[in-house]
Amino acid sequence: MDKAALVAAENTDDGGGSSFSGLRAYGRALAQTPRRLARRACAATAPREEMSRVRARSGPRMARALRWWDLVGLGLGGMVGAGVFVTTGRAARLYAGPGVVVSYAIAGLCALLSAFCYTEFAVDMPVAGGAFSYLRVTFGEFAAFLTGANLIMEYVFSNAAVARSLTAYLGTAVGVDAPSKWRIPVPGLPEGFNQVDLVAVGVILLLSVCICYSTKESSVVNLVLTGVHVAFILFIIVMGFAHGDARNLSRPADLAHNPGGFFPHGAAGVFNGAAAVYLSYIGYDAVSTMAEEVERPDRDIPAGVSGSVVLVTALYCLMAASMSMLLPYDAIDPEAPFSGAFKGREGMAWVSNVIGAGASLGILTSLMVAMLGQARYLCVIGRSGVVPAWLARVDPRTATPVNASAFLGLLTAALALFTELDVLLNLVSIGTLFVFYMVANAVVYRRYVGDPCPISGSAQQQGRRAWPTLAFIGFFSLIALSFTLLWQFAPGGATKFGLLSGTAAAAVAAVAAFQALVPQAREPELWGVPGMPWVPAASVFLNVFLLGSLDRPSYARFGVFSAAAVLVYVLYSVHASYDAEEGGVADGGGGGGGDKLQDQGCEV
Template identity: 55%
Template sequence: MPNYGQYSLPPNKHGLLSISTPQLLLHQHPPRPLSNPAQAPEAAACHVDSGAGAKRVRERSGASMKRKLEWYDLVALGVGGMLGAGVFVTTGDVARDISGPAVFVSYFVAGVSALLSSLCYTEFSVHIPVAGGAFSYLRVTFGEFVGYFGGANLVMEYVLSNAAVARSFTEYLAGAFGSNKPNSWRIEVDGLAKGYNALDLPAVFLILLLTLCLCHSTKESSLLNLVMTVFHLLFFGFIIVAGFWNGSPKNLKEPHGLAPFGVRGVLDGAAIVYFSYIGYDSVSTMAEEIRNPTKSLPIGIAGSVLIVSVLYSLMALALCSMIPYNEISENAPFSSAFEKKVGWKWASNVVGAGASMGIVASLLVAMLGQARYLCVIARARLMPSCLAKVHPSTGTPTNATIFLGLCTAAVALFTDLEIVLEMISIGTLLVFYLVANALIYHRYVNLGANRPLPVLLFLLLLTSTSLGFSLTWKLNGKQWWVLALFGGTSILITILFHCAVPCYRHPSSEWSVPLMPWPAAASVFLNVFLITSLKKKSFLRFGLWSAVIILFYVLYGVHSTYYAEEVEMGNEIGGGIPTTTSQEQPKIDV
């Protein structure tokens, strides 16, 4: 029996040590510290830090994705992904009942929160430029299970939110043609349960059409999005200019002042309108298709969030300057404001057409991102390997795109919009929260050089104080001394952490988040605050879905990844996998 140093264990049936093949490889070839951040993609792709390992993982897709995207493509993808129809519905409800004329401040606060989260995404995407987005960042930082848990939740929420967006497309398109009935273009079936009996064929057609487009070419899909986004920006510009032209500053003060519901109303409004910013994370999933990811990704992610923040705030301000907040329509705020103030009855048709175009652009970007998440999860052998395949001629993850397109179409066909909306958002906010934690851990921990305990303790205390502040705000916001206690404690522990714990990684050659750990800590605080603002049904859905994906991981993912590593690494060192003959090893599709 050969001697393996400190390990003196009997070999298993394949002639390898029973400590598992990956452990044997790590003992024979211990991982080297990353001297260059450019090596991070290799570490993200494979637990063993070797170029051969990363290449082997990418070969699971059968072909490489084609690098054709520029920075302006990413900006258009980010803007197109966020500028959906949500602003046309959410603004009226928040302005009338929650924030008042200060709804534009709510959009600004939500934009700051989104920007902080996007900065965390940006640093990871620059140093780990792989297609998996948050899944890859969490996997390389916290391990396989955390990455899988976050990635699976994101994929599920992509499917649900895309179905909701597609169904809203039918309503806005019907409005553009003069119909005021939401189900006028749907087929109602008496035999189905309420909430599932309005079949939405236009939504299904749109999803399948975009699925075919995304399978054909990423660059052409990006050009289509670029054209639609330009027209959508012109449409937003028309609303802003026309709104200010026909508005008056006195409407911002009457009848009860700028912030009739106080600071609480402004912050509660920010928690609601924040979901209009979700979509920028899709840009990070395009990392393997960008010509120069180091320079283009920061511009694409952070730039798109800044542009959308300005547009949303100006649109909300223009609306409230046109008409007093208590007269704003909750269902059609912009079109009704133009009709009441200016007498433009055709405004509802224009708003319907513009919103429909925005919906198509946001749906295109979201479907682009969801397929790449699933593709990289399948590369890691946590989903069936067929979903990891990339078409050799188009360079797109065709199988993942078709599979998720069919799932989205099935949900959009039957499920009512309100039912779908109650089930989304918590998974996305959870992933934003985890990515912010991961960035702090990534910057301050180097296993083998320092202990992770102080960093983990800081993250636990920060989360606890953030949760205490958020629950106090939600349950009894009048106890200001309790809010000050939790808020002050959060700031104090961040100061102590900043002064006492040295930062291990100081990225210099590529883009990085400045003033760490403050932006990431603020992102943790704000995401916890937003999570606690969600309804009970969101937490119920999250619990049920989490149970399903954990069960799938235990029954399939653990065994699949273990077997794949034994096959691949056994082949790498030779003799690790039983052979069919003494001359030839079996070819296994990994």
């Protein structure tokens, strides 16, 4: 019996039709949950199928109108938000001192390694789904769904929080210190939910209309706003160097109680500082979601993603250096480092207003890029069938995912209207780093295992290749976790140094052994991560290390959210996906067998 006949028989056993056509149909679907999980949870889609049959579920194509400079602008706009004005001060004061310049350079290198992994996928498979699509073609549907749920959670929560912070920065720009003056108190609501922020809601709705109208015009608006924002940052950098003192790079204000030097807390302080500032680089991943709208993916995506990370690293290092010259590291205000430094100088208080204006522009650009990215993620998740299919529709007039953009815009605006989300920002960090970790592993898996293929012999050969690669991924992740736990909890001294050195040596040995013993199954045709498997392995190691720097309550909230996502998958998504994917096979799916295998990337 061939596959179509087998699935048709199984659909007959399930009662036929949609799993959601009525209560009885849904009850029959729930009774088949274990079998459907076995079929769908690890089911991977071939890249060619993702770019053809699955993409066609959106209807009209998105317009290919973006070039490499659009992507650089989107990367800059997405990464350089308002947070850098605070993060730099905290990292310098609490961890690295003037060595925060090196912390930013290290964090930038880490971001570049992760960006390489995204770029290989985006060039080879230029679809709008980003990490969701990359994991769907490697680790299967459930891993992609869990990642997609984390991505949407990350975007909605962080966008709502960032939009509310716009009120405070706009107030600073015009001399209003208390953001509550622009918010409406609502008596009777609990603390943290009783300040209505109409400014945040208005900005979110305005940007939602903009991104629904046109991607190209949104990119032009972003380029203009980002250009002005970068000009503000360069102005602040120049002011810092002009009014700074090079002696502050090595001399603390309180030399009797605080260590001096460019690295007052040594290498540990520099690396802890890198962990603290790494999240300032989040945003380049949104560029990969624009791959379906890029004119020349093989040329424009590598230049756009890598170029934006390099430029942002240079800006961050210059900002850190200018701030370190303005004040001794132990005199920096960790909450408002640049504003505090200029307010304390004769006749320079006006610079804090300039900083508020620049930060406001940064919020607008980071919001726009994030909202572009979140809509494209949800659009492609809708194509897969694990969420309602109407979210996947592309409007024929605007060539944009209007349904997904409008839905997420309204959801984000509703959260931003009432809710203070500061407590959830570390949860967002965990979700982001988890996604980066998964994508780095996925690029290794695809290189050494290959793409999924339904032909029996090819599938068996791929299965034999999968186990050594999965064993390496699991073992290497355990080594990275061991190093992280030792760094966090082992008592200092020679013993800790020896344990860390031994663990690092084990990580290097594991990568070298894997490279020597396991041959690659495929080579990228257009652009590939250099230094395979060393670069993605380094990205995995660093993402695990950074995950270890976050607090325990955030992990508890992450666990609760992930459990809720699993529940949604079991009760809804696996059945919707089964109807969309397996039902299509049963119906014949269109085309002959050879054509279908070619669409799935198999040689016939």
